[in-house]
Amino acid sequence: MFQKILIANRGEIAVRIIQACREMGISTVAVYSEADREALHTILADEAVCIGPASPGESYLNRERILSAAIAVGADALHPGFGFLSENSKFAEMCERCRIRFIGPKSSVIARMGNKAEARNTMITAGIPVVPGTKEPVFTEKEGLMAAEKIGYPVMIKAAAGGGGRGMRVAESKEEFTAQFLTAQREAEKGFSDKTMYLERFVKNPRHVEFQILADSYGNVIHLGERDCSVQRRHQKMVEEAPSPALTESLREAMGRTAVEAAKAAGYENAGTVEFLLDEEGHFYFMEMNTRIQVEHPVTEAVTGLDLVKEQIRIAAGERLRFGQEEIRLTGHALECRINAEDPEKNFKPCPGIISDIHLPGGNGVRVDTAVYNGYQIPPYYDSMIAKIIVHGEDREEAIRKMERALDELVLEGVETTQEYQLKIIGHPVFQEGKQDTSFIEKYFEDNSLC
Structure with a gap:
């Protein structure tokens, strides 16, 4: 069993993980931004390391700083919680290379299933029923318009690397497709640093x-x-x-x-x-x-x-x-x-x-x-x-x-x-x-x- 787990997250999920680790006799390390110096997860953990300014990009989304903290404190495992880097395959791969156990699936599986478009194709190959949609990634509104014509309106526009409802829009018609696509793509780039999109038929009232x-x-x-x-x-x-x-x-x-x-x-x-x-x-x-x-x-x-x-x-x-x-x-x-x-x-x-x-x-x-x-x-x-x-x-x-x-x-x-x-x-x-x-x-x- 692990001796020390670093928690690469904040808020209630970080507290939740700390509580579970305590009950298992495992030491915990919190990482925190400058805005979270007085946060509960910072207070409750056995150790706490500041990883940067308040901006998520400079703290909770900064892979190098988090891994540096894990190495510095001698953590043998890392729990990503949810959100932030929890579905980032590159981060999981970096943990593997540093011989720090990422508490989650292997980086190759995250890459395959974390990318929503690739996950669809994996399921299609396995015979799992999926909503009709694109099989290849969509990068531009022109590609999206062509795909939407084949799928039929209304269509759901989704960020391939998305989650939590971000980077998602519904286009009811060809006339509103471009605006909805570009809005979803901007959200995807901001939230996941990835502009790759995919489309699927919009199932009403499921x-x-x-x-x-x-x-x-x-x-x-x-x-x-x-x-x-x-x-x-x-x-x-x-x-x-x-x-x-x-x-x-x-x-x-x-x-x-x-x-x-x-x-x-x-x-x-x-x-x-x-x-x-x-x-x-x-x-x-x-x-x-x-x-x-x-x-x-x-x-x-x-x-x-x-x-x-x-x-x-x-x-x-x-x-x-x-x-x-x-x-x-x-x-x-x-x-x-x-x-x-x-x-x-x-x-x-x-x-x-x-x-x-x-x-x-x-x-x-x-x-x-x-x-x-x-x-x-x-x-x-x-x-x-x-x-x-x-x-x-x-x-x-x-x-x-x-x-x-x-x-x-x-x-x-x-x-x-x-x-x-x-x-x-x-x-x-x-x-x-x-x-x-x-x-x-x-x-x-x-x-x-x-x-």
Whole structure:
């Protein structure tokens, strides 16, 4: 087992990893920017190394500085968390060359599956159903227009190296294609330093259903059930739940089996997520594979009783999976609401500032993942998510009631947040009936009339 792990991330996921490592008896090293000197992950880790100014490009996205820190402190492994460099194959390759274990898949797998266009082709070759789209990378709007004519409108324009909803736009017609393509490409270049795009047919009003995968280095691959992430605002997930209210047992079995086949086709190792679009007729299509731990992993932990971060570490250390598919049981129902420092009344404008008062909900079946505390100053340079509220109930109805209670109890003063917005989502009749799809926010909340 590893003796010392450097965490190449910040915020609640860095805190989450530190907690798991402590319980495993592993020393931790935090890296932090100058804006994060007083951040919780900086305080909690056994060691902390400053890696540069506040700008992500000079700190959390600076591969050389992070690796230099890992070498300097003698870390034998590195956990990338999510976001930042977690799906950067060049960074994973640099770790391999420096003989620092990257807690995730091999760099070659990240390159193959992290590039969404190449991942599609891998799945097509393996016979996995995919949404019709381009097989080759698209670099210019002229190439995109030609491809869109063959696919048919509306089309989804996506960053090949993308994730988290960035670099994604829908073009409803030829007339609006160029503007949407260039906007998505600019976002891709800014967010991922990669202008490569791909196109696929836009599936209207689908469910977004993803399966959690665990795979060891001995060829053992299992899934841990699904998460429904259909409640999204402009491709950014807001509420997640496990299991999905849309799946029958037979559909769950079919999708789970396909997710495992997809992971095997990719030669996958460690924790990952196979994401599907589920249409109104019950047909499902491979969308992408996230080669990292996900923001919403706690709902899977709640219904399976497993600690996914610990499993990641065990797999990276060379251990076999400790259980087979037949031993995985989903118990109860879990929900997660993301709380962002944003103002819904002002088009979700980020609201950095100082937390002047805080009270986190608790009680049976309530969990809060956060890195904020009373007096903490939220910096303006990073993602605006400041907490995740996770609840677990005997069934979906109890989980919803528990989430409503937890959101009511939450106190975060000093900045605007999405707390009340989330309460409206959870209380909406369509959500309570489990009928939400990816158009839910657009249909019922986009004008903020219910806020």
